[in-house]
Amino acid sequence: MLLAANNHLTSPDYIVIFIYLAITIGIGIAIGRRVKTGSDFFLGGRRLPWWAIGMSLVATDIGGTDIIGVGGAAYSHGLAVANFEWIGCIPAMIVGAFIFIPFFYRTGVYTIPEYLERRYNAGVRTVMAVCWLLFMACNLGIMLLASAKMMSEVFGWNQPVCILVTAVLVGVYTCVGGLAAVVYTDMIQCTVMIAGCLLVLVLGIMEVGGIDELKARLAEAEARQTAAAVEVAKAESPPNEVSSETNSKANSDRPLEHTSLILPADTKSPFPWPGIFFGLALILSPAYWIGNQAIVQRSLGAKSDFEAKASYIWGAVLKNIIPIIVAVPGLIALALLPDLESGDVAIPALVNKLLPVGIRGLFVAAFLAALMSSVDSYLNSAATIVSNDFYKRFIDKDVSEERLLTVGRVTTMALVVWAVIFAFLLTLMNEKSGVYAIFQTLMAFFQGPAFAVLLFGFLWKRATGTAAFIALLCGIATSISLYTLNQEVIYTLIGWEPLFRVEEPFLYFSVWAFLVTATLIVIISFVTPADSEEKLKYVYHRAKRTNEFENAVKGAAV
Amino acid sequence: TVREALMAIPLSGVRVLFVGSLVALLIWVSALILQIIVYSFL
Numbered sequence: 272m273l274l275a276a277n278n279h280l281t282s283p284d285y286i287v288i289f290i291y292l293a294i295t296i297g298i299g300i301a302i303g304r305r306v307k308t309g310s311d312f313f314l315g316g317r318r319l320p321w322w323a324i325g326m327s328l329v330a331t332d333i334g335g336t337d338i339i340g341v342g343g344a345a346y347s348h349g350l351a352v353a354n355f356e357w358i359g360c361i362p363a364m365i366v367g368a369f370i371f372i373p374f375f376y377r378t379g380v381y382t383i384p385e386y387l388e389r390r391y392n393a394g395v396r397t398v399m400a401v402c403w404l405l406f407m408a409c410n411l412g413i414m415l416l417a418s419a420k421m422m423s424e425v426f427g428w429n430q431p432v433c434i435l436v437t438a439v440l441v442g443v444y445t446c447v448g449g450l451a452a453v454v455y456t457d458m459i460q461c462t463v464m465i466a467g468c469l470l471v472l473v474l475g476i477m478e479v480g481g482i483d484e485l486k487a488r489l490a491e492a493e494a495r496q497t498a499a500a501v502e503v504a505k506a507e508s509p510p511n512e513v514s515s516e517t518n519s520k521a522n523s524d525r526p527l528e529h530t531s532l533i534l535p536a537d538t539k540s541p542f543p544w545p546g547i548f549f550g551l552a553l554i555l556s557p558a559y560w561i562g563n564q565a566i567v568q569r570s571l572g573a574k575s576d577f578e579a580k581a582s583y584i585w586g587a588v589l590k591n592i593i594p595i596i597v598a599v600p601g602l603i604a605l606a607l608l609p610d611l612e613s614g615d616v617a618i619p620a621l622v623n624k625l626l627p628v629g630i631r632g633l634f635v636a637a638f639l640a641a642l643m644s645s646v647d648s649y650l651n652s653a654a655t656i657v658s659n660d661f662y663k664r665f666i667d668k669d670v671s672e673e674r675l676l677t678v679g680r681v682t683t684m685a686l687v688v689w690a691v692i693f694a695f696l697l698t699l700m701n702e703k704s705g706v707y708a709i710f711q712t713l714m715a716f717f718q719g720p721a722f723a724v725l726l727f728g729f730l731w732k733r734a735t736g737t738a739a740f741i742a743l744l745c746g747i748a749t750s751i752s753l754y755t756l757n758q759e760v761i762y763t764l765i766g767w768e769p770l771f772r773v774e775e776p777f778l779y780f781s782v783w784a785f786l787v788t789a790t791l792i793v794i795i796s797f798v799t800p801a802d803s804e805e806k807l808k809y810v811y812h813r814a815k816r817t818n819e820f821e822n823a824v825k826g827a828a829v
Numbered sequence: 830t831v832r833e834a835l836m837a838i839p840l841s842g843v844r845v846l847f848v849g850s851l852v853a854l855l856i857w858v859s860a861l862i863l864q865i866i867v868y869s870f871l
Binding site for chain 1: 836
C-alpha cells in the first residue's frame with residue numbers, strides 16, 4: 272500500500288464523505304419518482320436545463336482515475352497532459368454546440384447509432400451500437416477496478432468492497448432516476464470535484480511560495496532529470512551513441528517540457544505535438560464530443576435545441592479551469608516532492624503532505640464524485656443503447672413507453688452485475704499480459720473510423736450506406752492491425768522495427784484509421800448507387816436548406 | 830517520410846498553427862479567448 276499507512280482518515284473525514292454520498296443518492300432517488308416513461312428514463316423527459324447538463328458533461332469526462340492519474344502524468348511528463356482538457360475538448364465542444372448537437376436534437380433520435388441508421392442503414396447502426404456497447408460495458412468494469420485499486424492503495428480500503436459498494440450506490444440512483452438523476456447528481460459531483468481539487472491547488476501554491484517559485488523549482492527538477500538521463504544513457508551506450516534527443520535536451524534551447532503545452536515531434540513522452548494536433552484535436556476529440564453516446568445523450572435531454580447548444584458552451588467554459596485544478600497539482604508535487612518513485616503516487620503524496628486530517632475527506636469526496644459521475648453516465652448510456660438499438664430495433668418495434676422504462680431499468684441492473692463480474696475477472700489477469708492494456712485502448716480502435724463515418728454522413732450527401740459499412744469495418748481492422756504490428760512480440764517475430772516511436776501511440780492509431788476509413792468511404796461511394804432522398808434528409812446542409820426538422824422542434828416546444 | 834516532414838517544422842511554427850486554428854475558430858463563431866491566451870504563452 273503506497274500511502275495507506277499515512278493517509279488514514281478520521282471521523283470528520285468520514286462525516287464529509289457520508290454527507291456527500293447521502294445528498295447524491297437522496298437526490299437521485301427523489302428524481303426517480305418523476306420517471307414514468309422510457310423518454311423520462313433515457314432523455315430526462317427532455318426537461319433538463321443547460322446549466323445542469325454543462326456541469327454533467329464536465330463531470331462525466333473526468334473519471335476517478337483522472338483526478339489522480341492526470342496529476343500523476345503531469346508529474347512524469349509535464350503540463351502537456353493538459354492538452355487533453357484544453358485543445359482536446361474545447362474546440363470540438365464549440366463546433367459540436369453550433370453544428371452537430373442542435374441537429375441531432377431536432378431529428379429526435381435517442382442514440383447516435385439510431386441517427387446512423389436513418390442516414391445510412393441498419394448495418395452501420397448495429398456495428399456502431401455493438402462497438403459502443405462493448406466499449407461501455409468493458410469500461411464500466413475498468414473504471415470500478417482502477418478506482419478500487421487506487422482507493423485500496425491510497426486509503427487502505429478493501430478492494431473488492433470498494434468495487435461492490437461503488438457499483439451498488441451508483442446502480443441504485445441510476446436505475447431509479449435514469450438520465451435526470453445522472454445529470455443532477457453529476458452537477459453536485461462536479462461542484463464537489465472542483466472544490467476538492469481547488470483546495471489542493473491553493474494549499475499547494477501557498478506551500479511552494481507562489482507561481483514564480485513553482486516555475487524555478489520545476490526548472491531545477493527538470494535540469495536534474497535531464498542530467499540523470501544523460502548519465503544513464505552514457506553508462507548504457509558506447510561513446511558518441513547517446514540518443515540525439517537526450518543530448519539535444521541537455522545542450523540546446525529546447526523548451527522545458529514540464530511547463531510546455533507543445534512538445535517536439537521527437538519527444539519520448541506520449542504527447543508529441545503531431546499526435547496532439549492531428550490525433551487528438553482533429554479526430555479523437557470531435558469523435559468523443561460529437562459521437563460518444565454517453566456525452567451526447569445528456570444534451571438530447573435538454574429543454575430545447577438552444578439549451579442543448581448552451582450546455583456544450585457552458586461545458587467548454589468550465590473546461591478551461593479543469594487542467595489548472597487537476598494537472599497543476601502534479602507539477603506542485605514535482606516541486607515539493609521531486610524524488611517519488613512514480614507519478615502514480617504524486618497526488619496522494621501531495622494530499623498527505625498538504626491537507627490536515629479532517630479536511631482530507633473533501634478530497635476523497637472529490638475522488639468519489641469523479642468516479643461516480645463517470646460510472647453513472649456510462650451505465651445509463653449503455654442501457655439506452657441496449658434498450659433502443661437492440662430491444663426496440665430487433666425484438667419489439669412497437670414497445671410501449673412504460674415497457675421501455677422497465678427494459679431500461681432491468682438492463683441497468685444487469686449492467687451493474689456485469690461490471691462487478693468483469694472488474695473481478697480483470698483482477699485475475701496479469702497486468703503484464705496486455706489484456707488490461709487492450710481494454711484500456713479499446714476506444715482508440717474504433718473512434719477514428721466511427722468519426723469518419725459520422726462526419727461524411729453528416730456533411731456529404733454522396734456518402735452511401737454500403738460505403739460507410741465497409742469502410743467502418745476496414746477502419747477498425749486498420750486500428751487493430753497497427754496495434755498488433757506495434758507489439759514487440761509481433762514485430763520481432765517478423766523482423767520489423769516498431770511502427771511508432773512514442774510510448775503509447777494510440778493518438779496515431781486513430782489518425783491512420785480515420786484516413787483509411789475516409790478514403791474508403793469516398794472511393795466506395797462513387798462506385799455504389801446513391802442513397803434515397805429519405806436518407807438525404809439527414810445530411811446537414813440538405814436539412815438546413817429545406818428546414819426539414821424545424822417544424823418538429825416547434826411542435827415539441829408547444 | 831511523415832516523421833521527417835513533421836520534424837522539419839520549428840516549434841514556433843507549431844505554436845502559430847495551434848493559436849491560428851483557435852483564432853480561425855473564434856472568427857467562425859468567445860472559452861476560445863482563454864484558450865488563445867493559454868496556447869500563446871505556455
